[in-house]
Amino acid sequence: MIIRRYFDAPTWGWKSPFEELARMRRELDRVFEEVPRTWPVELPTGVFPLTNITEDKDNFYLRAELPGTKASDVDISITGNSISISGERKIIAEHKNVKYHRREREAGSFRRMIKLPAQIDTSKVEAKSSDGVLTVILPKAEIAKPKQIPIKVS
Amino acid sequence: MAEKETKDLQVKEKQAVATPAEQTRAGLVFTPAVDIFETDRELTLLADLPGVKKDGLTIDLDNNQLTIVGEVSPPEGSDEVVLLREYQTGRYFRQFALSDAIDQSKIEASLADGVLRLDLPKVEAAKPRKIAVKTG
Structure with a gap:
């Protein structure tokens, strides 16, 4: 030994x-x-637009700040448990002879795909845009919802 | 799509700042991105204020200093659990010094889709004038 x-x-x-x-x-x-690959991923992925995702019992909520982007310029598509957001932010040049003092806002196209941790009921997804914030409400599929199981007392 | 290629948007982190005045309320303060451009007749300011409603926006003009403050209340419901957080919400704050060339009584503001537009017309004297030369 x-x-x-x-x-x-x-x-x-x-x-x-x-x-x-x-x-x-x-x-x-x-x-x-x-090391388990856990959701949530807390680090930004560096893909435009920056997105926040929350959940409650029934839905996932996806929010993204897209100021100046009209609802018609954004495309959202959902398959199974992933959502794809794409679109274009347009900044229209208003006059020909302008002198810019500051130019910090940017225009361009974007495309982002996000995988959600559970299946989505794709037929009931709602999206709205207000005050430059896009909100997508994604109801969880019935099988993905948490169920409470009552314990019988004999 | 369009003939000309569009640039892909890059992520820009929201800039949290320390404001000149001490904040008495808790919360983060961000600098909104702005465009300012000038024509012969007016100055236009566009600011990205996503999430700011009309009631939450304050535009102050005092001693040639223009202050824009936009309040954003957190959009999340109380029983929502965060899965991914890439941006924070808070107050937007930005100050600009205006020159005397601006007619301060005629400033107009409008807010649409989270973008504030300020039209700042110039005073008559500051507008360039073409003087026709008469021949006699």
């Missing part, structure tokens, strides 16, 4: 340093694989 432990000591033996590094890498890979 004592001898075996002596031989297994990390500093002992003819292992090359590279072999030791490879072992550490395998170990790290294993650790990272074990």
